[in-house]
Amino acid sequence: MAVDAIGTEGAGESALSPVMQDYLKVIYAANEWSDAPVTTSWLARRLGVAPSSVSNMIGRLTSLELVHHRPYASIELTGEGQQMGKAMVRRHRLIETYLVAELGYRWDQVHAEAEVLEHAISDLMLNRIDAKLGQPTRDPHGDPIPGPDGTVIMPDAVPLTELQAGDSGVVARICDDDPVLLRYLEDLDVHLDCLIRVIEQRPFGSGTQVEIVPADDSTTGSARAAAPSIVLGNEALTSIWVVRDPQQAATRGADG
Amino acid sequence: MAVDAIGTEGAGESALSPVMQDYLKVIYAANEWSDAPVTTSWLARRLGVAPSSVSNMIGRLTSLELVHHRPYASIELTGEGQQMGKAMVRRHRLIETYLVAELGYRWDQVHAEAEVLEHAISDLMLNRIDAKLGQPTRDPHGDPIPGPDGTVIMPDAVPLTELQAGDSGVVARICDDDPVLLRYLEDLDVHLDCLIRVIEQRPFGSGTQVEIVPADDSTTGSARAAAPSIVLGNEALTSIWVVRDPQQAATRGADG
DNA sequence: CTCAAAAGTTAGTCGCACCTAAATAATAGT
DNA sequence: ACTATTATTTAGGTGCGACTAACTTTTGAG
Ligand SMILES: [Mn+2]
Ligand SMILES: [Mn+2]
Ligand SMILES: [Mn+2]
Ligand SMILES: [Mn+2]
Numbered sequence: 001m002a003v004d005a006i007g008t009e010g011a012g013e014s015a016l017s018p019v020m021q022d023y024l025k026v027i028y029a030a031n032e033w034s035d036a037p038v039t040t041s042w043l044a045r046r047l048g049v050a051p052s053s054v055s056n057m058i059g060r061l062t063s064l065e066l067v068h069h070r071p072y073a074s075i076e077l078t079g080e081g082q083q084m085g086k087a088m089v090r091r092h093r094l095i096e097t098y099l100v101a102e103l104g105y106r107w108d109q110v111h112a113e114a115e116v117l118e119h120a121i122s123d124l125m126l127n128r129i130d131a132k133l134g135q136p137t138r139d140p141h142g143d144p145i146p147g148p149d150g151t152v153i154m155p156d157a158v159p160l161t162e163l164q165a166g167d168s169g170v171v172a173r174i175c176d177d178d179p180v181l182l183r184y185l186e187d188l189d190v191h192l193d194c195l196i197r198v199i200e201q202r203p204f205g206s207g208t209q210v211e212i213v214p215a216d217d218s219t220t221g222s223a224r225a226a227a228p229s230i231v232l233g234n235e236a237l238t239s240i241w242v243v244r245d246p247q248q249a250a251t252r253g254a255d256g
Numbered sequence: 257m258a259v260d261a262i263g264t265e266g267a268g269e270s271a272l273s274p275v276m277q278d279y280l281k282v283i284y285a286a287n288e289w290s291d292a293p294v295t296t297s298w299l300a301r302r303l304g305v306a307p308s309s310v311s312n313m314i315g316r317l318t319s320l321e322l323v324h325h326r327p328y329a330s331i332e333l334t335g336e337g338q339q340m341g342k343a344m345v346r347r348h349r350l351i352e353t354y355l356v357a358e359l360g361y362r363w364d365q366v367h368a369e370a371e372v373l374e375h376a377i378s379d380l381m382l383n384r385i386d387a388k389l390g391q392p393t394r395d396p397h398g399d400p401i402p403g404p405d406g407t408v409i410m411p412d413a414v415p416l417t418e419l420q421a422g423d424s425g426v427v428a429r430i431c432d433d434d435p436v437l438l439r440y441l442e443d444l445d446v447h448l449d450c451l452i453r454v455i456e457q458r459p460f461g462s463g464t465q466v467e468i469v470p471a472d473d474s475t476t477g478s479a480r481a482a483a484p485s486i487v488l489g490n491e492a493l494t495s496i497w498v499v500r501d502p503q504q505a506a507t508r509g510a511d512g
Numbered sequence: 513c514t515c516a517a518a519a520g521t522t523a524g525t526c527g528c529a530c531c532t533a534a535a536t537a538a539t540a541g542t
Numbered sequence: 543a544c545t546a547t548t549a550t551t552t553a554g555g556t557g558c559g560a561c562t563a564a565c566t567t568t569t570g571a572g
Binding site for chain 1: 355358359360361365368369372373375376377378380381384385388
Binding site: 295296297307308310311312315327328 | 548549550551552553
C-alpha cells in the first residue's frame, strides 16, 4: 500500500498546502483582537518569510478566491477563506488545549507543537480530541476555539493597559506570541481567570504595579495568602487581556 | 514570532525531509520479518512513486551516507541510516499504539494517521506518549516498538502458512498493510495473543480451516463459547504470524 | 508640494520531490 | 549464446515555496 503523500490530507478535505493553511489561519486570527489591516509586510514578519514570498502567495490565494487583494492595498479573507482560516484556528487551539490537558505541556510549550500538528492530524483525530476534552471553547491562552459550526465565543476583554489605578479585571486571555513571556507570567502566578487590580501606573512607561488574586480558589478552601504585588512592563501589560470588573466599568464610564 | 517551517523539526534533531524519513523507515522495516533484498521497484511500489523517483532519492541518501547502493544492486542501510530508520519505526508504532489506547482508534485506522504524524510530533511529545503508555514494546499489530536505546524485542513468530494440520500457535503479529484485511480479521475475532489451531489445509490454495480461541480470557471468568471454526484464505494466512506452541514445535521437529 | 524613505510587487533563481520518456543493464527462455 | 523481457537509471521537465535584486507605488516629513 502506498504511503500517503505529505500535507495532502491533514486538514479537512481541502487540497490546500500547509503553507496556505497557515496564511489563512494567521489572517483570520489577526482580526480577532485587533482591527488593524493585514499588510504584506505584517504577514511577512509574522510568517518569517520575505515580503516577496507573501506577495506571491497572496496572489495565488487571490486567484483561488480565498482572499481579496488589490495591489498595495490591505489583505482580507473572502467568505470561503474565512471559513478555512477559522477551521485552522480551531485545529490549532484544540491541539494546544489537548497538549496541556492530556500530555502535561506547559502553556508556553504548546504553540510550536500545534503549529505543526494542525496540518497533520485528520478530521477523525480532531473530533476525538474535541470529544475527549468536552468541546472546550477556549484554549490555554484564553483564545476562543471556534465550534465545528463556526460559533465563536469572544470574551469582552481589553488589554491591561486600558485599566486605570484602582480598576480590576479577570484575566481572560494572554497573547501566546512569546513563550518567554508566558513562562515569566506563569512564575508570577498570572493565570487565566485570576483577578488583577491595578495599583499604580508608573510614569514614562516604567511599568504598572498590580496585585494578583489567584481567583478560582473557591474550590480549594485553603487560607488565601496575601495577594502579591508586582510590577509589569509594557510588553506584559499589552499581552494580558482582562474582562473589566462590571460595576467598576460602569462607574468609570460615568466618572471619566 | 515566525511560524515554524514545515517538516524541519518534527522528528528528532535531524534535517531529514519527511520523504527521506519514510524511505529509511520503510527500508528498515522491510528486513524485520523478511530477508528479501530491498530493490528499487519494491520501494517504488511500497511508497507509491515511480521507480525513477526512487533511483533519484536513493542517490541522495547514498551521498548522505545513509544507504549503501551500487547501481542495479540491492539497497541497504548504513549504520546511521539504520538508526534513523529504526527511530522512525519507533515513532510510527508508538503513535499507532497511542491512537488505539487513548483515542479509541481501531487497529485498521491507525496506520494512515501515524504515517503523517510520525513526521510532525516533537521528541517531547513522543516521550510524553511513551511515558503515558508505559513504554510499550509492541504496537497494535504486534510489531515491535524499538526502545529509545534501540532495543528490539522480536517475537519468534512464523506465518500461519507454516503450520500443519493439528498445529497451534499464539497470534503474535498481523501485517498491517491492508486495513480491509484488518477489519475482516477483527470481525472474525482474530486478535493479538489469541490461540489459533490449524484444523485442515485445503488443497490448491482454497484456504485453511482454523479454530480461534480468544486466549486472554483468563481475566474475565466468563463461560467460554465454543471455539469458532473458520476458513482463511492465503492472503490472511500469510498476514497472521504466530508463535508455535512450544512442545508441538518440538514434536513436529522430531516428527517430520 | 516635493521627494526621500518605506512598502509592495515583479523578475529571475534555487532545491525538493515528483513525473514521463528514453536509454541501458541484468535476467531468463530457448 | 542470443535475445526478449524486465529492472533500473538517466534525461528532461513541472509545481511549490522559498530567496535576492531590481523596480514601482504609496506615504509622510519638511
Ligand atoms: Mn502551521
Ligand atoms: Mn493559543
Ligand atoms: Mn510517513
Ligand atoms: Mn503497526
